[in-house]
Amino acid sequence: xxxxxxxxxxxxxxxxxxxxxxxxxxxxxxxxxxxxxxxxxxxxxxxxxxxxxxxxxxxxxxxxxxxxxxxxxxxxxxxxxxxxxxxxxxxxxxxxxxxxxxxxxxxxxxxxxxxxxxxxxxxxxxxxxxxxxxxxxxxxxxxxxxxxxxxxxxxxxxxxxxxxxxxxxxxxxxxxxxxxxxxxxxxxxxxxxxxxxxxxxxxxxxxxxxxxxxxxxxxxxxxxxxxxx
Numbered sequence: 001x002x003x004x005x006x007x008x009x010x011x012x013x014x015x016x017x018x019x020x021x022x023x024x025x026x027x028x029x030x031x032x033x034x035x036x037x038x039x040x041x042x043x044x045x046x047x048x049x050x051x052x053x054x055x056x057x058x059x060x061x062x063x064x065x066x067x068x069x070x071x072x073x074x075x076x077x078x079x080x081x082x083x084x085x086x087x088x089x090x091x092x093x094x095x096x097x098x099x100x101x102x103x104x105x106x107x108x109x110x111x112x113x114x115x116x117x118x119x120x121x122x123x124x125x126x127x128x129x130x131x132x133x134x135x136x137x138x139x140x141x142x143x144x145x146x147x148x149x150x151x152x153x154x155x156x157x158x159x160x161x162x163x164x165x166x167x168x169x170x171x172x173x174x175x176x177x178x179x180x181x182x183x184x185x186x187x188x189x190x191x192x193x194x195x196x197x198x199x200x201x202x203x204x205x206x207x208x209x210x211x212x213x214x215x216x217x218x219x220x221x222x223x224x225x226x227x228x229x
Contacts, residue, residue, distance in 0.1 A: 057100075058088075058166055066156065066169040067110040068098035069148060070219055071123065073181035074228040077198055080219045081178075081185070082211070083118055084193040089158045089167045094205060095212040096173075097191070111148035111174045119185045119194045123148055123176045142227040148176035151225060152218055175222040177229075199223055 057064065071081035082094045099114040101107065112123045129146035143149065152173040158166045187194045197205070202219055205211035 059164065060168055063168045063170050065101040066098060066171045067101055067107055067114065068096040068171055068173045068218075069111040069115050069123070069176050070096055070173055070222045071115060071121070071176050071178060072145075072219075072223060072226065072228045073178060073196065075181060078223050078228060079196040079198055080202060080223075081115075081119065081121065082195055082197050082215075083187065083191045086187075086190045086192040089156065090212050092192075093212050094197075094210055095215060096218075097194075098171075098174075100169075101172075107150055107172055107174060108148040111176055115176070117189045118187070118191045120188060121183060121185050122179045124179050143225060144227045144229075145175060145177045148174045149226070150174050151222060154214060154218075173218050173222075175226045 069081075073079050073081075081097060083097045084094050085091050097115045097118045098111070099118075101110045105113075108125060108127075112125050115121050115123050124145060125148060126146045129144075150172050154171045154173060156167065156169040156171050158168075160166050185194045185196070199219055202211060202216035206213060206216045
């Protein structure tokens with residue numbers, strides 16, 4: 001069966017097969033002498049179009065890896081950095097800063113990049129000091145946050161009214177601290193607002209459905225496990 005065309009809207013006629021939401025391929029049937037083969041240019045165009053469609057965050061063809069940064073500080077009590085989401089999923093709700101892990105990117109690098117892009121805050125990241133964190137974990141002491149450190153994982157799957165999966169993320173939760181905890185923060189990228197929130201307030205925010213479910217417990221676990229200074 002030969003693929004001849006790609007379109008981004010539902011076609012009105014002909015034998016078409018949907019490869020992913022918003023991407024259809026025309027099928028010309030079995031090859032015969034009268035059926036020209038797909039040219040190299042068409043093949044490249046088809047390949048790139050399919051890849052672009054599959055990279056869409058909505059209606060994915062496979063799960064995506066997301067990194068959430070639980071950024072802590074302790075100036076006059078433990079506080080957590082929260083952002084108000086400017087787009088789906090969970091648009092309008094408070095959550096941790098974060099985003100999709102990019103190809104070739106380490107988890108801690110993703111946390112540093114996303115927090116910088118969304119809030120302007122620079123995270124403390126000194127990989128040369130990781131050995132101390134490893135010793136602390138082995139001795140069951142509070143771990144120093146020399147680098148953004150993964151400590152939990154979670155699922156985030158959203159469906160539309162028809163039951164189709166709109167978003168599917170495997171989330172890696174990372175604890176981190178700022179280079180300068182008193183530095184100013186400002187909403188940027190796809191974020192509507194940003195604020196430092198006292199840790200005890202998170203549970204009430206979650207009960208009022210202002211905070212993404214599970215964030216309060218994740219922040220509590222991070223505060224209990226890691227040394228904030």
